Amino acid sequence: MARCAAVWPALFDIRLPSTLVQSVLDALPTPVFFKDRAGRYRGCNRAFTELMGKRPDELLGMSVFDLSPPELARVYQEADEALMLAGGEQRYEAEVQRPNGERLHVLFYKAAVRDEHGVVCGLVGTILDITERKALEHRLADLADRDALTGLLNRRAILAHLEGLHADRRQARQPLCLLMVDVDHFKSINDRFGHAIGDEALVRVAGCLRSNLRDGDRVGRIGGEEFLVVLGSTDLDDARGVAERLRQAVSQIMVETLGGMLQLTVSVGLASSLPDEDWAHVLGRADEGLYAAKRTGRDRVVVAQNEGRHLLSKDWRRS
Numbered sequence: 001m002a003r004c005a006a007v008w009p010a011l012f013d014i015r016l017p018s019t020l021v022q023s024v025l026d027a028l029p030t031p032v033f034f035k036d037r038a039g040r041y042r043g044c045n046r047a048f049t050e051l052m053g054k055r056p057d058e059l060l061g062m063s064v065f066d067l068s069p070p071e072l073a074r075v076y077q078e079a080d081e082a083l084m085l086a087g088g089e090q091r092y093e094a095e096v097q098r099p100n101g102e103r104l105h106v107l108f109y110k111a112a113v114r115d116e117h118g119v120v121c122g123l124v125g126t127i128l129d130i131t132e133r134k135a136l137e138h139r140l141a142d143l144a145d146r147d148a149l150t151g152l153l154n155r156r157a158i159l160a161h162l163e164g165l166h167a168d169r170r171q172a173r174q175p176l177c178l179l180m181v182d183v184d185h186f187k188s189i190n191d192r193f194g195h196a197i198g199d200e201a202l203v204r205v206a207g208c209l210r211s212n213l214r215d216g217d218r219v220g221r222i223g224g225e226e227f228l229v230v231l232g233s234t235d236l237d238d239a240r241g242v243a244e245r246l247r248q249a250v251s252q253i254m255v256e257t258l259g260g261m262l263q264l265t266v267s268v269g270l271a272s273s274l275p276d277e278d279w280a281h282v283l284g285r286a287d288e289g290l291y292a293a294k295r296t297g298r299d300r301v302v303v304a305q306n307e308g309r310h311l312l313s314k315d316w317r318r319s
């Protein structure tokens with residue numbers, strides 16, 4: 001790539017030979033550019049030309065719309081105008097598109113440049129590639145929401161999802177349906193076959209629940225062998241169908257053990273939110289439905305009574 005000498009404007013002729021300034025800028029790994037008051041590129045360093053895939057002379061006089069897709073160019077233009085109006089410095093996150101279409105997450109650092117009369121005559125900007133950092137942040141955020149054994153949402157994440165969705169559905173005056181799903185006789189599975197088989201059973205149940213739900217539904221592991229399913233937009237009749245389908249799907253799971261095939265079953269409590277009902281109450285009623293399913297023989301779905309006991313078996317907000 002050609003050096004960018006002669007592209008840097010006289011504006012940067014700050015009693016240093018401009019070729020020296022340009023050489024210093026070209027030695028930097030960080031893209032640097034300069035725009036005039038009209039937002040046209042008036043200079044840049046080698047890293048910027050490499051990022052944009054253009055020759056230095058091609059870049060001269062271009063606007064952001066000549067160089068970037070319109071949705072990105074609009075972001076840059078708005079930021080540039082705000083900076084040149086206010087003066088000072090600016091820092092923001094955005095994306096940059098390479099000529100091959102690849103998008104980078106970047107941090108822009110820009111500063112207004114003033115002429116000898118103190119009037120803003122352009123800006124200088126640098127671009128820091130933070131793509132890897134962003135990917136790592138997303139990965140960490142995702143890991144923080146996951147249950148380590150099953151990969152499902154963990155208790156905190158599924159309850160946060162429930163709280164958010166419940167608020168939306170309540171505002172739209174639509175009910176929200178929940179399923180509490182608990183593996184039957186799990187303690188005796190651990191006792192008879194060992195914890196490794198118990199863990200495998202949990203992983204298989206988790207996979208089965210996940211693969212039998214639609215995109216808008218969410219499932220999380222909220223306790224040892226207890227799962228919570230938050231259904232997207234589903235009325236009580238449909239939710240009953242979903243619960244029954246999940247129950248049957250789990251009963252098809254066969255876990256191979258040294259003592260033969262282990263068949264799993266789950267009990268399910270289903271509750272549909274009442275108008276103005278708190279999310280923790282709906283959860284409490286689904287829990288009561290689950291315990292009714294356990295009491296009446298397991299491997300079944302019980303729809304929670306609307307009245308509920310209002311004395312929650314657990315305080316879901318705190319637990």
Ligand SMILES: Nc1nc2c(ncn2[C@@H]2O[C@H](COP(=O)(O)OP(=O)(O)OP(=O)(O)O)[C@@H](O)[C@H]2O)c(=O)[nH]1
Nearest residue numbers: 182183184185186187188190195198199224225294
């Ligand atoms: N293998 C394994 N076991 C777990 C895990 N978390 C909790 N458990 C066990 O799950 C068992 C749950 O037992 P209980 O709550 O008595 O319920 P249950 O035996 O399934 O009985 P019912 O629910 O009444 O059908 C306990 O023995 C816990 O130690 C885990 O991550 N892995």
